[in-house]
Amino acid sequence: MTPAARPPATAGRRWLLAAALLAVLAAGAAFALARGLALSESRTRLDQSLILTSRAVEAEIERFRALPGVAAEDARIRAAILDPANPARIATANDYLARIAGMTRADQLYLLNDRGVTIAASNHDQPGSFMGHDYNFRPYFRDAMADGTGRFYAIGVTTGKPGYFLSSRVETGGARGVVVVKIDLDPLRATWASAGQPIALADGDGVVFLSGDPRWLYRPLAPLGPAAQARIAQERTYDGLNPAASDPLMPDGTTIAGDALIARQKPLVAEGWTLIAAAPLAPITATAAAAALAAALVALFATGLFKLAQQRRQILQIRLAQSAQLEARVRERTAELAREVQARRQTEADLRAAQEGLIHSEKMAALGRMSAAIVHEISQPLAAMEATLGAAELTLPAGEDRSRARIATVRGLVRRMQRTVKHLKSFSRREQGQLSLIDLRSVVQNALELTEPRARAVGVMPETGPMPDPLIARAGAVRMEQVLVNLILNALDAVEGRAGGQVRVSAGTDAQTDSTDLHLRVTDNGPGIAPADLPRVTEPFFSTKTGAEGLGLGLAISQALVAEFGGRLDIASAPGTGTTVTVTLPAVMDDIATGTEAAE
Template identity: 55%
Template sequence: MTGTRTLIAAITLALCAALLAYTLTHRSSMAALNTQLDQTLILTARAVETEVARFGALPAIAAQDARILAALAHIDDPTTIDAANQYLATTGALSGASLLFLMDDTGTTLATSNFQTDMNLMGRNFSFRPYFQAAMQGQTGRYYAIGAITGDPGYFLSTPLTADGARGVLVVKVDLRPLQDTWTSAGLATAIIDQDGVAFLSGAPEWLYRPTKALSPGALARIHDARTYDGVDLRSPDPILTAPNRAMLGAGPMQIRTKPLTDDGWTLLAGAPNAPVTTTASLSAIGAALLAFLATGLAKIAHQRRQLVALRLRQNALLEIRVTERTHDLALEVQARRQTEADLRAATDGLIHAEKMAALGRMSAAIVHEISQPLAAMEATLAAAEIALPPGQTKTQTRIDTARGLVRRMQRTTKHLKSFSRKEQGTLTLVNLTQAIENAIDLTAPRARTAGVTPKFTPPNPPLYVRAGAIRIEQVLVNLLLNALDAVQGMHAPQITLTTTAGPDLTTLTVTDTGAGISAADLPRVTEPFFSTKISGENLGLGLSISQAIVQEFGGQIALNSTPAGTTVTITLPTPAQQKGAA
């Protein structure tokens, strides 16, 4: 009888312990799961907003280009349309945008960055797109849709523009699928939901282009008219959410968390299966029941009590180890995400600085063009004054000669700047290396005078030639000379020497300075993008990286050798057949 009461008491205690353990474990596990999902939403939202913001200003910037405005003002001029096509193609390649195109006020495409492909948009009409309609109302348009021609989904950013009374719209298409690929590879059940409740980006393939709930006839008609998801039937798939905090997937019911995203009415959704939480709670309930049975037995048997205590201690130790391991894993994940955000910010800052430098180059080219004609007029006026000067005016003659010399010097400098700022085609030609070196020395002469050094160069006889791009080889030489001038700044008796030699197969150019040199730790990294040993903050760290890419495009190599007594940069280029024949 006593044994039966003990068994009933043990069973009752076990059931109560199991129920309590299941409730508490399920509640705490679900809270932890919600916290994890909220953290995922915060990090993912920041990545999405960063990617969208990276292209936010591109439509307005590209719309101000003279070629775009000319194409809109003269839609029947093939020359202006071709120039706009070339500009859009170049801008798309440099910015990373998948597509840029210009439309008139009827929605017909005038110019496009993919004009050379079979899927080009020339002559296509997209007046049905909401981003076009918003731009025609004077607003900036933002819309995600599947391309009606290309079939590729993307985020469309539009801006209105006006040229000589003609109205038009410039559109930039951004591909957000790399974010989706990252979610998929990471196994994240994450999705972005549009304002109508349709998932257009998702790390779970089962969610893609599914509505979160049944769409109304009005929403279906609006999506169909705008061709937002061209070729996708939104009426047949089952909605993702069938009840609060549930989703239909192969993994069963899921816990769903959401977060508003951007100003477009998007919602970021993240989910995780409920099965692990239920399993953990069930296991906790079973464990609690077993512990209850053991506790009842230990009230009678002392050694069983000691065994139970030892078992619980082992279980607690194992739990602490697992908690420590998980905490360490979470810390590593947070650190990796922070590093990724820092890299994204650094890349964005680099793109902004590169765009500012490009604008400065275009402005300097315009200034050179504006002062060239006044200089020519001054030269002609001084020449006429010299001819009309009465005999015997020696002092006046000397002053006129001095003034003409200064004007010629300014003309040479502006000529070099004009050539250096001109955009060069990618084709390689036979370039006079001696002339390129002398042009680079002229361009850096003001900086050399500030540093108190005159670069030494003895032109070879006969001149050496290499197969390269004239402007790009000058760009490389200017970069190397500026680095050498920075290195010798403030040094005692500074020297910079340029030498050239030609062999049967290779032509060599060396730039040697007597600066402080580069440390052995920094030398392997000086050609990396955005790496700089200068602490002034004025240098972006791209000079040697760009120079190396240019020389490699010419079929050559750049080598650096540095000691505390100075640095030597050696450029080797293939000797052209014409040069071999001359030798």
């Protein structure tokens, strides 16, 4: 290598080192920023999931909260406490407890005397009966005798099955006892497991007693102290197990030991429990790595552009210094620039075409997701139609050949529809569950809590008026909240950016008519809906929002959910006057709401 060649080579190496250093720094900063944002978003999603899950757990327990106290007021229970040696009274109490357990779907109901010995039980005639067993060591017995009520989660020492025990003291004629209901929380665990959700419940000592992941079960969140170990052993909380011997699940309080999972916790104050939800770290790391790679490429590209600009300035200085060859070089450079301009134009055209292709791909991906959602909604009805037609065909009497042929034709059409959509993949499931008695006031409160971040961003906090007490309807609590959240978010979108924007949520009955139907209304003073668009707003994929603000599925899904509850969704609007959306649900009779329905 000649001395004249060394300086350019040295400068080139310096540029390469500078470019590499800049790329590394940009990648590191982008990785840290993207990972922090992804972690924050994941924590937010986990917190929202914890809110919904905690409500589901509390709702499951609240169904049985008053049951021990109600049973304790029954004359048959009081008679058994007064005269436990009377076989007729004990038999009557056994029969009463068995019937109540069957109607309420409680796991077990049983009656303890003042020494903690079982004198009557719903499983008195079954293997593993509680009759005659002494449970005075259980906290739910001691607490009920001392304070009137008690609660405790443990593995049953008689059945070996875990459950949540709620108790209430009975006092009559100087005699005392305790009525206990055992609740089986295993349906919650089964729901979490089937949904693939890493969710768990831990008791007051930090021991996981309910989890969709069996590997988490009966493991402490942190190492157990001597006092906690002694209390667990004395109360036989986990009879036959030793949680202290298991590895702690969350020794650092933020991640799951042994799994690449980020975890969040939420205390359930009423029960003294802790709810844990987790999410994988792999997608977060992948997102951060992609951002780092993109930042490194941008840094290298920017460095190359800077180097190119510097080289061009050097070439221009050389051309200015060479006056003798200026005219010829100008002509040559003009021709080169023309070619570069043409190449750049071509490149820009290619980039625009690529961008349009990416936008089109995103739209097609969105359409694919919407198609998957639609397929999810129609696949089950198609399967039900096919099964119903098959059952109808089997039950046709002999000689009904024309009807049999028609049914076969319809079944063929249904199968054809099923074959048409079976290749589409559905990755979103709607909530499934039985309808139950819910208080619409709780639905309104929960929906307002879920939409509060959006309301604060818009600058309009929804107003609520006085609501009658109670407002009992038969529906799905979470699905009803989904309907109201959709309506409130639509109203907030309508008033966003408008001076004096208002959103009002109300619930009650229509005092102007004799109807007992319940109404949920969401009213805004936004721009309203054009008369031509009003009949179509509940159609799937129809939206009056501009750009990519909405897919036009919110009102369609809400209308379908309300119809499942036997109600209807009405929309009243006019341009310039705002919009009112009314959800009408059939009211539940008072005697049903207070428990008569279970007796029937």
